[in-house]
Amino acid sequence: MAVGNHRPTIETVDLGAIKWNVQQIRQAITPGKKIFAVVKADAYGLGAIPVAKAAKEAGVDGFCVAVLDEALELREQGMPEEFILVMGPTEPEDAALIADQSISVAVSSIEWLKEALAYLEGRKTKKPIRVHLATDTGMGRIGLRTVEEVQAFEGYIENQGDFIFEGIFTHFATADGEDPTQVDKQLAYFQELVGCLKKRPPIVHLANSAITLWHESFQTDAIRLGIAMYGYNPSDTVLDLPFALKPSVQLDTKISFVKQMHEGDTIAYGARYRAYEGEWIATLPIGYADGWRRDLRHQTVIVDGQRCPIRGVICMDQCMISLPKEYPIGTKATLLGKNGGIVNNPSEMAVEIDTIGYEILTGINQRVPRKYLS
Ligand SMILES: Cc1ncc(COP(=O)(O)O)c(C=O)c1O
Structure with a gap:
């Protein structure tokens, strides 16, 4: 797409604000908990590479994206060693690439592992695939749903040298709402699913921005920080932010x-x-x-x-x-x-048009040039 560089319409992204937000959140969470910056969808439209670099300077411990190509873009453009997790589905056909690039992937079935094994033949390295087991505790999107499935998954993966069982995670459906009932239910179920494992994987994670802001006490190893890093309220106007964030x-x-x-x-x-x-x-x-x-x-x-x-x-x-x-x-x-x-503020405007701030931000497309303030 041609970028409108000869037109005075410009999106300015304040990388200083992003760094400041990361630091505010770092102070608010349990010491030692990792922060993975969610830079999917071109960092919510702000520009994956500049945002990821700023987030790294602010001390984040890794990155989360939605599709494999977003992970590869980070690898190619200045993130050769960093932890990168693809949170959405990947194709088993890409197993060799995933392993060679040391990219962690969300996996929702034993079948995926079995299919991926066949494609690992094409690896240039002997690296294993780092697997984060997705569990569906109420989001209804991806992930295993029962104790039996999770135990069977562990039983399979623990005997496979080509995979590392690096993490287990879930995602909340209502963390940005006033009523904690569903959050509590999902948390209890996730704890049951993690608890049924013989060995806890090193990275147990469940928190997006909303969980981080309003339910920080949940004991996990990492947060997946998206919209709050960009300075916006994940609930739009439903809940007040517990501390100030700088819109970027x-x-x-x-x-x-x-x-x-x-x-x-x-x-x-x-x-x-x-x-x-x-x-x-x-x-x-x-x-x-x-x-x-x-x-x-x-x-x-x-x-x-x-x-x-x-x-x-x-x-x-x-x-x-x-x-x-x-x-x-x-x-x-x-x-x-x-x-x-x-x-x-996109969060406030979103309420008026029956959408969410995320959609307004990610909607500003590549024809609008981005300018960065550091
Ligand atoms: C699985 C998962 N984790 C974390 C996030 C980050 O969410 P947020 O931007 O609300 O922090 C997303 C974003 O949609 C997601 O899909």
Whole structure:
């Protein structure tokens, strides 16, 4: 995809804020617990490599990604030795690559191990595959579900020199909610599944950001830290953060066109918005093809410290806003982040459009260039 380098729409990522957030979280968790920075989906859209490097400088102990290619990208671009776990499914066909690259993988069945064995023939090294057993304690996504399955898995893997049983983990479905019932149930079940093993693997882990922030007392060896590292509340607005985090994303553009309307003049596709007499309308060079989603049309953009409502539907590459007065072309307009003391926080905006902050962040796509502050 061509990056819009000749357009004033830029996502600025504050790597200093990311490091600060890692340090805040380090102070809040049990000493000795490892922090794995979750940098999947290009570090939630912020840029996997710069974010991973910043997180490493802040002292994280490893990385989690969702797909094998994300792990390979880290390996190739400056993380040759670091712990990297692929939390989502991988293909047994890639077993040799996984082993040679010393990448840890989530495994949800004995069948995966058996199939992978056949493909290990192609290894360049004699390295084993580092396995983290996924358990499904209530998320309903991947993982073994019963004591019998977990014991059978251990029985199989303990006799296989080509695998290391490095970890066991689960993932919570409601850690960002007010009601702890499901969290407690999942934790108890996970403890039962870990407890049924003859030998506890070295890395037992279950915590995402929400568990880390609101249920830190759970005894495990590592946390998988995503959204909180980026400075955002995993619950959006449901729960208060126990300590401050620094948001790391600023999405700005510049006014590209300004005009004064007559009463009834229409704006954008469908001519759904009709201006009032004398309304100042500015055009911004960002649209839904950049990830500035159409359902954000009832939100505001900040110009000169003032909230300016979006007018009409959001077009593919541009959108229009109402200004309180005339502003020159080139005036800064802030879509996410701070402008003159006013803030657009993706977590808060998400609530209005029935999504989550994660989706707004990951949605800003590669056409928008990233700039990094350290
Ligand atoms: C298995 C797993 N662990 C950890 C995380 C990180 O979650 P968060 O960004 O809420 O910290 C994710 C993200 O979706 C995940 O899928």
